[in-house]
Amino acid sequence: MKKQTEFNEPYQNVIDLQEEKLRKQVQYVYNHSPFYREKFEQLSLTPGDITCIEDLEKLSFTYKDEIRESQRVQGPLGRHAAVSLEDVIRVHSSSGTTGRPTYVGITRHDYDVWTEILARVLYTHGIRKDSRIVFAMGLSFFVGSSMKDGIERLGATFIPIGTGASDRVIxxxxxxxxxxxxxxxxxxxxxxxxxxxxxxxxxxxxxxxIISVGGEPGGGLPEVRNKIQQDWGAKVVEAMGNADMAPVLFSECQEREGMHFVASDYVICEIIDPETGKVVPQSDHMEGELVYTAIDRECSPLLRFRTRDLVQVDTRPCKCGRKSFRLKCVGRTDDMLIIRGVNVFPSAIKDVINSFRPRTNGEMSIILEEKPPLVHPPLSIKVEHEPDLKENELTVLKKEIEGVLRSKLTFTSDVQLVPKGSLPRFEMKAKLIQQVDQLK
Ligand SMILES: [Zn+2]
Structure with missing residues (x-):
């Protein structure tokens, strides 16, 4: 009988290793993390009740809000941390979109694990010892400083530039x-x-x-990716991780048909239905929210951590020869809008807008007058248009976009076409939603 979470890893000996590490990790958090000991006690569980991957379902989820609360009660690392600050060699902060920042500490051992995973991510991309890498992401970001370690371990050349310095990048x-x-x-x-x-x-x-993109889901959208590839004549590859687990855990190979999971000896993944919390049954194609469980972490091992990342999983072997499962991130549950009972992702709207190139340049902004996720139609969307369009062409374009949004994503919209360059630009992250009270 196939295990529900077997997609994590096609090799039985690695599953055995995962389960051995899981048992150790669970005992460790029970002994060292007051937060998790309390969770176990609330469920009347002991570490001995968690012996295999399926047993994870006995445990409750860990939410980002709980981590925030845990650090508010007991700073700086929180009640969930399993070591004292003395054993921590580096602390990262993750800002997130709401609330106070949270801190993520790593021990010397955690550092080695992260660096190993990062080197695997880069190698999967096709990066080798002779590669020269210009890094134009935020350097204070945890991904930035960790990427340096991974690149150096691989032996490639790291050239850190950061953001807001386009001339220096070039x-x-x-x-x-x-x-x-x-x-x-x-x-x-x-x-x-x-x-x-x-x-x-x-x-x-x-x-x-090679252009390795990350930090936001846009790289997974075919229209966005094709545009970048055309502009630069380079292969676009994506990597993905999570601030509270590891900087990156997934990496696209040169086939670019989803990101390979490269850390099965350090993390166990589950795919769950975000609404019911139930594990999605094993199949070649699964869709749901990604949930992480650390199995080799010292400072802050999280069990069943809800990432809010919505993913599509493909478990078939890849053309590149790797057998690890692949996934695409299709959105975030906390970005999701609900319009008349239909789930709508800003990234899906962006994809539709991009399909109207070259009449639009793809820049758009969703204007919300109420707090998401519930939105009453029509959804107000501003879209930039190219300057040479005439008045009647603009009317046609508006109607066409509204028509495709209605037929593809089943909601009614009010598209407002605005001149090219009039929507705010963000160098770090595309911001697809703006709330009216945040607008000037
Ligand atoms: Zn592959």
């Missing part, structure tokens, strides 16, 4: 003949536009071969 790509760029998908598009406006060459003339 200069360093030229100076080092760099072949890899790390940035957010919206920054890759922004930078291409920037090159065209300020230099007398095309972005593709810079000779990048």
């Amino acid at each position: 200069q360093s790509i030229q100076d080092f003949n760099a072949d890899v760029l790390f940035c957010t998908p919206s920054y890759a598009s922004y930078l291409a536009e920037y090159v065209r406006q300020n230099y007398d060459f095309e972005p593709s003339d810079l000779g990048l071969e």
Whole structure:
């Protein structure tokens, strides 16, 4: 009989290893984390009740809000932490979208695990010892400083530039003949536009071969990805992780048909139905919310942590030869809008808007007058249009976009076409939703 969570790993000996590490981890958190001991006691469980992956379902979930609360009660690392600050060699903070920032500490051992996973992520991308990598993401971000460790362990060359320095990014790509760029998908598009406006060459003339995008889900959208690939003449690959678990855990190979899970000896994944909390039955194609359980963590091992990432899982072997499961992130449960009972993701709306290129440049903003997720139709969306469209062409475009949104995503919208460049740009992350009270 196939185990429900067997998709984590096709090899039985690795499943055995996962379960051995799981038993150790559960005993460890029970002994060292007041937060988890309390959870076990509330459920009348002891570590001995968790012996295999299926037993995870006996445990309750860990929510981000609980972590925040745990650190409010007992700072700085929280009641869930299993070591004292003395054993911590680095602390990262994750800002999140709401509430106070949370801190994530790592011990020397956690550092080694993270660095190992990062090196695997890079290798899966196709990055090798002779690669020269310009890093144009936030360096204070935990992904930034950890990526440095992974790149150095692999032996490739790390060239950190950070954000808000587009000329220096371009200069360093030229100076080092760099072949890899790390940035957010919206920054890759922004930078291409920037090159065209300020230099007398095309972005593709810079000779990048791989652009690794992360930090937001846009890289998974075919329209966004194709646009970046056309602009730069490079392969776009994606990686994904979670601030509270590890900087990255999933990585796209050169086939780019989903991100491979590269950390099965450190983390166990479950796919659950976000509404019922039930584990989704094993199949070639599963869809649901990703849930992580650490099995080799010292500072803050989380059990059944709800990521809010909605993913599509493919368990079939990949053309690249790797057998680990792959996934695509299709949205966040906390970004989700509910319009007349229908779940709508801003990223899906963005995909529709992108399909109207070149009449629009794909820039859009959803304007909400009420607090999400419940929204009353029509949904108000501002979309940038190209300057050479005439009045009657604009009327046609508005009707067409509204028609496709209605037929594809089954909600009614009120699309307002605005001139190119009039919506706010964000170098770090594309912000798809704006609330009216936040607007000037
Ligand atoms: Zn592959």
